[in-house]
Amino acid sequence: MLNFEYKNPTKIIFGKGQIEKVASEIPTDAKVLMLYGGGSIKKNGIYNQVINALSKHEVLEFGGIEANPKYHTLLKALEVIKSENITFLLAVGGGSVIDGTKFLSSAALYEGANPWDILKKSIRTEVGMPFGTVLTLPATGSEMNSGAVISNEETKEKLGMGGPGLFPQFSVLDPQVIASIPKRQIVNGITDAFTHVLEQYITYPAGAHLQDRIAEGILQTLVETAPKIIKDTTDYEAASNFMWCCTMALNGLIQKGVPTDWATHGIGHELTAAYEIDHARTLAIIGPNLYRFKLEQKKEKLAQYGERVWGITSGNTIEKAEQAIEKTVEFFHDMEISTQLSDYTKDYKGFAQLIKSRFEERGWGALGERKDITPSDVEKIIEMSY
Template identity: 70%
Template sequence: MQNFDFYNPTKILFGEGKIETITEEIPDDAKVLMTYGGGSIKRNGIYEQVTEALVDFEVVEFGGIPPNPEYEVLLEALDVIKDENIDFILAVGGGSVIDGTKFLSAAALYDGNEPWELLSDPIRVEEGLPFGTVLTLPATASEMNSGAVVSREETKEKLAMGGPGLFPKFSVLDPTAVRTIPERQLANGITDAFTHVLEQYMTYPAGGHLQDRFAESIMQTLIELAPKIMEDPSDYEAASNFMWSCTMALNGLIQKGVPTDWAVHAMGHELTALYGIDHARTLAIIAPRHYEENFGHKKEKLAQYGERVWNITEGDTDTKATKAIEKTESFFHSLNIDTKLSDYTDDYEGTAQIIAERFKERGWTGLGEHKELGPDQVKTIVEKSY
């Protein structure tokens, strides 16, 4: 197992009714900016719970943060922060709202030329404006990590940022929020969390036995819960385990001491930037083809995954590994997640070349756990994903 440092200061407030306790976590004299998305929180009762909890605070609202938080929209919110002298942000939403809020946290204290530099350079964020979250859509674990991804329509880019200054001070995880989530978003959340685990697990054996078991247990839990939560999102036990599995999938714990990949995300982000495809669905498009193209490097872990997660017990390593990829793609299909780019756009021809050229321009010539995956191989993987 590799050496590691583990740091995660985010306080988790888990369970029904926990929203009312946020007053204990926000400084008494704070002027709060409440950020949220398209307005679903005003239909499911969460908005009322949050505003009631914040009744003794001075609160400014900024709604309309879109899925795949858009840079230009976030700049409008940044103006509000500066004009209103905001000193605490409360993100009420899913990963997009929380990621957008993390950008705002960093940008509020950034003294460079343009806030986009936080993503394009990228710049490690050591300090940000303090913020907390109320999670409404389990998927990304942004509520308990220090990473974020922001899109820019003008340049058709979707880039990542992060640093220890971007951990939420606290996050509320109330499983009752799950009961009003549409089926498509539930499927996205399951797929997103599942693929997050794969990115930290599907590499090569590195002696991280406990980390492997952590990862496998999260994937097994998601597989077991998927039909239950899709059929009845009001099932509190299922919703609780779904929500916590999504958080545990990317709160930093399971990646410590082991190699990680993240090439699937790098390619998937480009599909979202180019075509607006839901993030989770881009991962489902890329992951199976990525594992096939890098079969030689990954087959031992693929076979282990097949045995432990999918109970594939017959055949040699290559056979188990191949079946494991098939099982993974079938799992996505069971959630009504299509796994070909052509299922989402008719304009897919040339996509692989565009992405490969972007990676060359950015100097992304050594992706994956071995730092060997270059633009030419990326081009092949994306082409096979058509």
């Protein structure tokens, strides 16, 4: 087991009818900016639940934060925060709204001239403006971690940021919100959370047996829960397990003491930036091919995953690893998630070469748990994904 530090101070408020508790979590003298996305919360009743709960607070609102939250949209919200002397942020949405809110939490207290520097120069956020979240779409785990990813349309960049100042003070997780989520977003959420676990688990054995077991437990629960929640989004038992799995998949716990990969995300972000393919679907396109490409290095963990999550018993280590990859692809296909780039765009020729060049220009060097996936390897993995 590798050395690690772990601290996660976010308060989780989980269950039926919990949204009204936002009122007691936000100081009554706070001036609140409520942030949300395209307005689905006005159709499904969550907007009203939050507004009613905060009837004794001073609340302004800012809607229209997009999927893959855009820097220039967030700058408009930042103007509101500064001009209105906002003191507390409340994200009501999925990972995009929460990530956007994290950027604002940091930017609101940032003293530099250009807030994009927080991302471009990887400035760690030690203290941010306090914020809470009401999660409406389980997927990214952003509700219980301190990271965010922001897109810049002008520069075609999608960059990450983080720091101990970016944990939500609280997050309300009411699984009943899942009832009104479209199937497309449900399967995206499952795929996203599933890949989050794989990124922290399919590396090489590090003697962290408990972390392995917990990672496998999240994967097993997602595999068992997926058909149930896809069939019936009002199945509360399935909804609650789906929601808690998504949070646990990326709240820091399973990555402690082990190497982590994250190359699938690094490459996948480029597919979203270029073609606006849903984030989760880019992971389903890249992940299995990355594992095929890195089969030799990842075979022990892939075989263990195959045995424990998929019940594979036949074959040697390599054969078990190969079967595990095929099981993963089948799992995505069963959710009607295509794992080939050509199913999403016909304009893919030369894309692998382009990303190779872009990675070289950025001087990123290498990805993966061994930092040995070169831009040339990335080109090959993308070509395998056509």
